[in-house]
Amino acid sequence: MSDSYILYPGCSMESSARAYYDSLKAIAGIIDLRLQEIDDWNCCGATEYLGIKLTPAYALISRNLALAAQQANGTRTVVAPCSACYLNLAKADYYMQEQPVLGQHVNEALAAGGLSYKPGSLDIRHLLDVLVYDIGLDTIKSKVVRPLTGLRVAPYLGCMVPRPDYEHRWSDYEYPVELDLLLNALGAEVIEFPLKTECCGGHMTQISPDTAFELIRRLISAADSHQADIMTTVCPMCQMNLDAYQSETNKKFNTSFRMPIVFFTQLMGLAFGLDAKDLGFGQELVSARNALAKIGIEHPAEAPAGTAKPKKDGSLPMPAPLPPRNMHVVGKDKVAK
Amino acid sequence: MTDKFEPTIIGFTCNWCSYRAADLAGTARIKYPPNVRLVRLMCSGRLDPTFVFKALSSGADGVIITGCHPGECHYLEQNYKALRRFQLMKRTLVGLGLEPGRVKLIWASAAEGAKFASEINTFVEEIRALGPLHWGIPSDALPVSSVALEEVPA
């Protein structure tokens, strides 16, 4: 593991999602993840620019791709920790290949800034993807000194990581297993979270709050009904919506959820034995104190919920689960470096 | 279409797969440029390199050879023999001072009418880019590295 990656942090990592960036920096050394930030990157436009003008939106995104390709030093992998950034970069790269005229237009624009980008010359990947498939679960597991035993975690990916998944990097669009596997490796008790790729509301908190609050309610309430101690996410926007708008959502629906929402890198840091403070804990608006206390206390693992083993009660057997699409990679070859 | 170079291409098709792919492209009305003229063989294994040289020397700008996918030959495995001959042929072409890209081998099953048409499209463009065939380009001016140097038993 010596390759370094080009990092596109995205705007949130420096503001609302500082805990994500802090914890990422904290764990990177431990797992030998070398990241070099794209010099002078710009905003990817989030979900806003695409809805205004096509060519400028793709040019905005592609300035980053062009800079990354310039800076690429033998590596071609760009890592984005933010879902929206990841999708925008991946989308631009993919569509400029699918529709060459888009690539031509974008390059005409880039030329005005003395830049150019050849679509397809970079691999755009999300941080979780790199951690699970490049660093590998075995390596991650080997660095765990304080397993998160007994912590019931709801793994939450949101939309834009597993979908639309242009390059088929994930095990499934709807029920991907990568985050679950990673949390398992940290020793956490991972709940079967049925809404793991449902929407957090995105920018609706800003433009149609009632639409967003309903989506937030669904997620928090489902995590709560699964008795999750904490919910973990891979996306700044999801964290922001579920954390910062939780109290407004409670008010609207007359509920009293107190579900802490943290980044998966923060939990990795905890399992690696790092100080919670250095991992950005305390920045969340719904405090994770109780959840953390639970690991400190070291409860014996709760008995797992009854499995579907056919019993002598005349019930009918269930079909075996289908191995996820990319399971072979999860299993051995790629993970065990 | 005014000043565009219109190459003439001879295509060799296998009676069992690619000729039927051409039929299917027709039935499905999938359009491709009229620059290609097909010769039906029973099998791509029937392709005598002489046919290719004959086509080129008679004025064709390119030759496309089409056969069944590997492992799907109607005569068990004769398309592999076509493949080996094709490799040898490319070497000879270079020796004769021709761009190796003027002769191409593709696989198309009887079900692949659309693929057949799109391969023809691509090839016509490739030959158009190469321009009209002129014999006598010095062989050392051509890239040889792209030619597989596989030995050919027959």
Next chain:
Amino acid sequence: MTQHGETNPKSEERIGVYVCHCGTNIAGVVDVQGVAEWAASQLEHRGVVIGRDYKFMCSSLGQELIEKDIKELGLTRVVVAACSPHLHEATFRTACKNAGLNPYLCELVSIREQVSWVHTDKAMATAKSKAMISGGVERVIRHAPLEPLRVPIHPDTMVVGGGIAGIQSALEIADAGYHVYLVEREPSIGGHMAQFDKTFPTLDCSACILTPKMVQVGTHPNITMLTWSEVEKVDGFVGNFTVTVRKKARKIIEELCTGCGICQEKCPKKVIDDVYEAGLGYRKAVYTPFPQAVPKYPVMDVPNCTYFEKGTCKACEKFCPTNAIDFKQQDEILTLQVGAIVLATGYDLFDARRVTNYGYGRLPNVFTSLEFERLSNAAGPTNGNIVLRDGKTTPKSVGIVHCVGSRDRNFNNYCSVICCMQGLKFAHLVHERTGAIVYNFYIDMRTAYKAYDEFYQRVLEEGTLFVRGKVAEITDVARRPDEDGHLIVQVEDTLASKQRRIPVDMVILSTGLQPRYDAKETAKRFGLSCSADGWFIEKHPKLDPISTMTEGIYIAGCVQGPKDIPSSVAQGAAAAARVLGKIQQREISIEPVRASVNQDQCSGCRICNNLCPYNAISFVEDRAVSQVNAALCQGCGTCVAACPAGAISGTAFSNAQILAQIEGLMMLNLEEPVTA
């Protein structure tokens, strides 16, 4: 190249060129009249004495035109520019023959499939047609009069696959007095139909109509049943196939076994039955898949047998009253001679777990169609009680989802044909047996064919609620109190233009059909090809959906594409008719496309010897030359192409013919278009 050096010798032949309009199919793009006139004038020096265009050359009037010219103008060669030779070569050869001309002196040029249907530029298309005719003329000059080869037909037939299509085929042939080997890889014949409860649209009990046919097969003197067997290898060609069949060891001595069933009763090992019970029920490690199985002999499931696993048990052997258990029995390899083969290997059910948003495999009360068949079947694991996965609760509401895995580019792009009717059948059965509220979720209701739409009407009458919309997801995460404890089917009701969340107790996925998981290998083994979807390709999609490109091999049932029982039966019978037609000819004529060695020119280098996939070329030691055994040669021409001495020639595809055709094709260059 010297022997072809004399390009364009003045032709002595008298050639007629006929250009077909094919209505507007060709004439709409190609200037057919111009082409015919051009051929008559510009190719006169090549021997063309007449060029005609005609509305439909393949019509009897068109054919008579050719026949008349042959007789009156003394034509010695004929070129027809029309459609693909795969359609009408036989037609025009027959016309020549009728007029006394050797049929092989006719050449077909495909200016429809290769020109008018695929090109739009009229000038270019017309020029290409001329070039192709010129190629055809040059080629036909080198044609030689030939006689078709006659080969005898072995009177035995092999039917592969013992589902309803294969059964029908086997019975038809056997009833006509010829011997059939019926090969089936499962322990019993019957196929998917044996698993069904009722059949649409008449609701006959599936077993009641199928088992009599199975018994007929089992007792038919002309049928050799080879169950628990698989075809390993196919050699030879039409009339004379040699098929290698592996008869897997049942570990049961069939001569001794009475089919009493004691062995399965005593076997202590219970195994989930993934095949017959669709994973919903159990069987023993020694078993007959179902009570009416044909043959009655059980098979031993070696990987699951306690004796083979641990070395002890042998309960079956202890209790068998006739000592029919043989743990040491080995697979048998049979080599069978047959004249024709019918492939009826059927389909697999689409794996519904792939549609993760439907939750099959995750949500217990989501069932596949095959599971539901077993659930509603009186011989199934619940004795026909339609209950939830807990084995006891009767559902109060059931959602039936159409198009699962079908008509979906993420899975299978095609329509599986049977799912709509299957979904309607399920709706009826649920309604009749449970009184539950039934929803059918569909994209388009496809109930074509006899009495099918009437069945739809009946199900409507019964009160089934139809929702037009492809189901988006099935979940157990409730949003409202009334959803608690239910499965929720989330769908856009496209006729109301509103998303709906419908709570139900049970969901049945009307799962689509897909090619057998090993269809590609099977196709390769029999020398056939599969479509992109994996279904076997028929010779002609409309006019010959029974034959394949490989003569003597026929297809029937779902192996060719999704179809229902009546169509499978019809196709099975049609395949049988084809086979019988062949057998009754005793011998058939095949294309005289063969290689032969000119022994004077052969240098004895033996390069060709190893090239022949059929070992048709042998070396004659005393004369030091190679020779081709015409009976084995299939005419691929590889040896012809390889002979360094040019001593091997291929009938109907000779070097002279092909080189002349190339030259003819190149007479017209697109860069300098010739105007007529």
Next chain:
Amino acid sequence: MQNMEQERASAPPKQIEDLSLLGEVSHRTAGVSRLEMCIQCGTCGGSCPSEADMDHTPRMLFAMLRAGMRHAALMSNTPWICVSCYHCVVRCPQNVHIADVMYTLKGMAIEAKLYQDSTAPDFSQTFVDMVEEYGRSFEFGLATRHYLKHFPLRLPNMAPMGLGMLSKHRMNITPTRIKGIGQLKAILKRAKEVEATS
């Protein structure tokens, strides 16, 4: 017969069917939209998490595009309510780029000034203005400008949250500007010119 035709020709149709609409939307969408392949199955409308707040389901909207109902389609709030969750995109049996079509429709609606509620277009425009000015998003500036204009009444409810974000340093009060802002502006300027002529 002739009368009928004359009548038809003279009477203006109630609603002009703009049959170029579907093609225009498809053409203006990134990638190959496949919009014309829609079979109206409703997978999109069924999958949509925010459908309850939409005027039309996506499927219905596509039917309107096909029917050439330009005004009605561009007035629809549907694209603005789309949360870009991509559920419909991966489930669509025809692989239509639904989410990207929504982006196109937003752009077309802004261009034609056809929308019922300016909240969303304003938010997007404000966001983009900031990005074009600084090269980075500026949440504090965005939030204050946006909320003051569109949700003044919501501010009391929001105050604790905003305060929390600020006190936890999760919101920067001053914007960050990238070094190459000149370069970025040049690129965007050219991009807009290219867009206008293509």
